[in-house]
Amino acid sequence: MFDDFLFRALLAGIGIALVTGPLGCFVVWRRMSFFGDTLSHSALLGVLLSVAFNLNISLTIFAVSSLIALILLRLQKTTNLPNDALLGLLSHSALAVGMVVLGFLSFIRFDIMGLLFGDILSVNVYDLLAIWIGGAFILLVLWYIWKPLFASTVNYELAEAEGMNPERVNAIFTILLAALIAISIKMVGLLLITGMLIIPTTMARNLSNNPKKMVILSIIGGLLSVFIGLYTSFEINTSSGPTIVVVALILFILSLVGIRKKNYG
Amino acid sequence: MGNNENILVKMSNAGILMNDKWLVKDVSLEIHKGEIVTIIGPNGSGKSTTAKIALGLFEKINGHVDRYTNKISYVPQKVLIDWTLPLRVIDFMTLTQDLESDEIKYSLNLTGVEHLMSRNIRELSGGEFQRVLLARAIAKKPELLVLDEPVQGVDFAGEVALYALIKKISETLNCGILLISHDLHVVMSATDYVVCLNGHVCCSGSPVDVAKDKNYKELFGERSSQLLSIYEHDHDHVHTADGNIEKSEN
Numbered sequence: 001m002f003d004d005f006l007f008r009a010l011l012a013g014i015g016i017a018l019v020t021g022p023l024g025c026f027v028v029w030r031r032m033s034f035f036g037d038t039l040s041h042s043a044l045l046g047v048l049l050s051v052a053f054n055l056n057i058s059l060t061i062f063a064v065s066s067l068i069a070l071i072l073l074r075l076q077k078t079t080n081l082p083n084d085a086l087l088g089l090l091s092h093s094a095l096a097v098g099m100v101v102l103g104f105l106s107f108i109r110f111d112i113m114g115l116l117f118g119d120i121l122s123v124n125v126y127d128l129l130a131i132w133i134g135g136a137f138i139l140l141v142l143w144y145i146w147k148p149l150f151a152s153t154v155n156y157e158l159a160e161a162e163g164m165n166p167e168r169v170n171a172i173f174t175i176l177l178a179a180l181i182a183i184s185i186k187m188v189g190l191l192l193i194t195g196m197l198i199i200p201t202t203m204a205r206n207l208s209n210n211p212k213k214m215v216i217l218s219i220i221g222g223l224l225s226v227f228i229g230l231y232t233s234f235e236i237n238t239s240s241g242p243t244i245v246v247v248a249l250i251l252f253i254l255s256l257v258g259i260r261k262k263n264y265g
Numbered sequence: 266m267g268n269n270e271n272i273l274v275k276m277s278n279a280g281i282l283m284n285d286k287w288l289v290k291d292v293s294l295e296i297h298k299g300e301i302v303t304i305i306g307p308n309g310s311g312k313s314t315t316a317k318i319a320l321g322l323f324e325k326i327n328g329h330v331d332r333y334t335n336k337i338s339y340v341p342q343k344v345l346i347d348w349t350l351p352l353r354v355i356d357f358m359t360l361t362q363d364l365e366s367d368e369i370k371y372s373l374n375l376t377g378v379e380h381l382m383s384r385n386i387r388e389l390s391g392g393e394f395q396r397v398l399l400a401r402a403i404a405k406k407p408e409l410l411v412l413d414e415p416v417q418g419v420d421f422a423g424e425v426a427l428y429a430l431i432k433k434i435s436e437t438l439n440c441g442i443l444l445i446s447h448d449l450h451v452v453m454s455a456t457d458y459v460v461c462l463n464g465h466v467c468c469s470g471s472p473v474d475v476a477k478d479k480n481y482k483e484l485f486g487e488r489s490s491q492l493l494s495i496y497e498h499d500h501d502h503v504h505t506a507d508g509n510i511e512k513s514e515n
Contacts, residue, residue: 029350151361154346161320161339161411162361208351209385 006234008128009120009187013226013244015131016184016196019138021219023180024201025211026173027194029153035072035174036194038087040181042068042094043190047115048101051108058130058182065178068094073171118189118241120233127186134183138176145169150211189241199248200225206255221251271298273409273441278328279318289314290465291328294458296409296441301432303444303452306462307484312445313342315462316411319443334409338402342413342445344394352386354378354397362405372404373397375430377423391418399427403434410434411443428455449485 027036046061068090075086102110114122142149151159152166159166181193188196200221201214208214229244273296280290289311296302296319304312318326320339346352358369373379376396381389389397395418402410412431416424432455435442446452453459453472460469461481468478475481 029347031347031349147361154350154352154357154360155341155344157317157320157322158339158341158344159361160322161317161341162337163335164361202349205349205351210351210353210356214351 005120005123006230008123008125009230009240010226011128012123012131012187013230014223015128015135016180016187017200017222017226018219019135019180020184020196021200021204021222022139022142022215023177024197024218024222025204025215026149026153027177027197028201028205032177033194033198034084034087034091036177036181036197038072038091038094039065039069039174039178040185040190040193041091041098043181043185044098044115045094045101046182047185047190048098048105051110052101052105057186058127058134061185062179062182064094065181066175069174069178070171073174113239114189115185116189116191117239118185118187118192120187120230120240123186127183131183131187134179138179141172141176145172149173187241188244192241192245195245195248196222196225199245199252203248203252203255206252221248224251272296273298273332273334274319274443275331275333276315276319276328277330279315279330280327281314281318281323282327287464289318289462292318292460292462292466293328294460294466294469296443298408298441299435299439300458301435301442301444301456302458302460303446303456304460304462305446305449305452306467307447310463312447312462313413315460316413316443316445320411332409336405336408338405338407338410340398340402340410340412340415342417344398346386348387353383354386354389355382357386357397358401358404360401364404368404372400375403375434376400376427392420392423395419396423396427399430403438406438407440409441409443413445414447415444416446424451428452431455 027033042065043061046064047057049055049064050057050060072086072090075081075090076083079086081089102112111119111122113119148159148164148166149169149172151162151164152169156166180197181190184193184196201218203221204214204217207217225244225248229247230240232238232247233240233243275295277293278291280292281288292311292315294302304315306312317323318330319332320337321330321332354373355369358364358373369382370379373382376399378393378396378400381393381397386394386397395416399412399415402412415431416427419427428451431442431444434440444452444456453476456472458469459472459475461467461475461478461484463484467480467484468475470478
């Protein structure tokens with residue numbers, strides 16, 4: 001059964017949607033969508049380094065993205081530059097350095113489109129293992145830090161005053177995001193991971209009046225996008241990553257119809 | 266002030282120097298169990314900063330702060346809930362603590378907002394939200410309660426009632442309360458120790474002593490110390506909403 005690429009793609013997509021749901025909620029609540037972009041842009045550098053030095057692709061992306069995340073946290077503390085400027089700085093620097101490195105690697109045939117938008121045909125059993133083991137680990141850690149992370153999302157100082165450690169859980173959360181990007185890049189592509197993170201979540205926001213419901217609905221939205229998107233991309237022969245994101249967008253548009261005023265408190 | 270066994274926080278010459286400017290300087294105060302310490306002062310005098318120093322929210326401070334409890338609750342001056350986060354009162358109550366539904370109802374009832382339990386936080390008025398903040402802070406029976414302008418946006422009758430409630434909380438829970446306020450006359454009646462702040466401690470002591478202090482009069486004007494006199498006489502009557510005076514029952 002694992003030889004069937006569609007089945008592998010489906011398993012990979014389910015694994016990713018289960019993780020992007022809850023992580024995406026925090027990304028939206030904390031207004032970090034641009035941060036997701038920064039991390040995924042830095043993934044390009046990770047992919048190229050892994051090719052150049054023949055390293056494990058997921059681990060290299062994880063290492064590079066984590067490094068960028070930690071540099072960001074450091075810069076936030078030591079400079080007075082606003083957050084969006086710092087994110088832009090890191091995002092475009094990582095992208096530019098990645099493209100320059102790509103120039104040095106001209107002897108390697110490289111599927112840049114697959115990297116940017118995901119390539120479902122290339123998902124192999126090892127990628128599946130990375131997604132499911134990595135994903136389970138991400139969810140486990142998230143479960144463990146949920147309360148302090150949520151409290152510091154609502155009010156940083158209140159959480160700190162009442163004995164939680166917001167700085168630490170924030171750092172852990174950014175590492176979890178880096179890990180998600182590392183495991184999902186093959187499936188969704190680095191330009192679209194942020195879309196996978198936030199579009200099902202914004203759909204869920206339109207239909208929720210409490211945080212728990214929003215997390216559950218964004219997981220459901222992600223799963224639906226994967227099911228319908230994969231099937232469609234298979235039937236009409238389109239790229240899988242963009243198709244999944246387009247389905248998510250359609251679900252979001254449908255959710256606008258379902259908006260009740262009460263959810264707009 | 267009380268004896269040393271009951272001490273919760275001790276600040277010694279604490280201050281914050283940021284970009285070569287003192288936000289607040291040389292603050293020394295102690296908070297004990299069952300005692301209400303009130304910080305008053307004009308805008309920008311460092312009241313909130315002092316509260317944050319007491320809570321340990323700054324990495325680098327001048328001077329010392331020692332905290333002898335970790336059962337702390339905090340009501341910040343501003344809590345903004347982002348629209349993207351759907352949050353009901355009941356979700357907010359359990360933000361940093363696990364509570365039984367009885368405990369949630371009980372403390373919401375104390376601040377008079379039990380009926381708002383399943384409402385979205387963003388639908389609440391300023392005064393209602395302030396009451397929810399207070400209810401959340403007392404729900405887990407803290408030893409130290411830090412309240413930064415806890416009655417802002419609350420109507421006058423509610424303000425007097427909430428200060429009375431704060432007084433009652435300090436008595437029943439035997440917790441120490443650090444209260445920040447700028448409405449002097451109401452708060453004076455419900456406090457044991459007053460610190461008058463204007464970048465540094467201008468004067469401190471019992472409410473009556475502070476009101477007589479010439480630094481206090483300079484900072485707030487003669488009129489404010491006269492306001493206090495309302496609260497020096499025995500309160501054997503209540504003022505009703507229409508301005509009539511009724512004999513109180515006790």
